[in-house]
Amino acid sequence: MLLVSRAILRMLRRPVALLAGLGMSLFFLAVYSAGIGGVDFLPQFGGGGYLAFLLPMSLVSLAMGSAAGAGQSLHDDMASGYFRRLYLSPVRRWTFVAAPISADAAATALGSLGILVAGLLFGVPLRFGLLSVAGLLVLSILWGVTLSALSAGVMVRTGSPDGARIVTSAVFPLIFLSTTFMPRELITARWLRAASWANPVTYLLEGMRFLLAGTAPVEFFLLGLGLTAAAAAAALVFALTGTRRILV
């Protein structure tokens, strides 16, 4: 807990990245909703309208922004040498990596809550009330942990500050190869439809839509939850086993 508190404190001391991520996600939500929102009337968007359909994109992109924190934090400690000071304490080594990932998860949860509040203010429905909020937070945190742990894992294995960038660059196309902006039925290119079926991000987005306006079936929510939980677990194993390879 001590290391997690330190990681959170460090993050709060440099809030620019945190606020920039949240601001960017809200900006995209506002811009896309204003630009494409005219399709509101289509039955595929259910009663929630286009804003409710688009909101999961904001949650997913926010987690991508927050995920850079763990890799960056580890890199800062390694570059300053403070990591060696931590290493020379009787603390278990895996906690050095788990702490910044936990701080990222906290940031993702807080930011997601901010986006949900903004959505609610503009009339986005919550199909299951507070249960929907809890479900959306769980999905966002699992997605955030996946990306954060991957960036931390790349960082501890390579020592390069580019870890987060590599992960973001690798994951970024998945957002566009999915049902981010349009439901599957409205995607005209066959190859993009096929890609969206194979893309796990699709099930994450659809799972969130199940909890919002209910435009996706429960199976998609369960699949999204299962896939994201498995990805988070695998990413954590990748990051935490990397602590053995850290050079001090």
Add this chain to the structure above:
Amino acid sequence: MTDMEIVRARGITKRYPRSAHALDGVDLGIMQGDRFVLLGPNGAGKSTLIRILTSLSRADGGECRVCGLDPERDQRNLMEQIGVVTQENDLDPHATPKELLQFQGRLFGMSRSASAIRAQDLIALLDLGDHAGKRVKELSGGNKRKLHCALALVHRPRLLFLDEPTVGMDPEVRSRFWESIRRINREEQTTLVLTTQYLDEAERHADQLALLQNGRITFRGTPTEFARPFRGTRSDADNETTGRASLEAQYLAYLKEETHAAG
């Protein structure tokens, strides 16, 4: 390992890729309460030996016990017994000295209040009072070094490793620093193992010293024994009159002899 021996190393070897032996069968015993200085030129293997004894690096061969523990297998237990001041300042530049010291205490299981008191004591001991609330990145090189030492002392280690601790300190700060370190050795019975290239420091502050050259210990004894004439190069009378110069001359003579033997 005798009851009083706090460090024991036998036949320690270490080789880095594409280089000669960094350590080539080092044998070493350090007694509890000693102020032990490891002397040697750049690249002699001093830091490598310290890294192995403090678990930061693994030896290729040989065995060692530090505070009765194997640095490779008992790393976490060992950390509670030793303090380490590496050559680099391992500090978080965005934190203040006070925060870092308190956090360090908490890492070692101290309560919030106990770590705050200990931080205050060390700030006073190492004369950091005027800088306790500044960010580390705003501190001078000498004060960063002192803070680095203070961090290694928070948990009252039995054994303190200092790898070239006074590099970057001006003479006045160095002098005050050594005063503090000697007081810690005296009052807290902390054994000191340090490396330095400053012969005057070795002479003034060591009860025992060892000379490490090309990965091997080539001398082991007291500073007085070290300063005795080397292979008849100078007379006893010279030694008595020249003081520190004699230690320097002996050091250079040892280095020359070793280079000659290696050649």
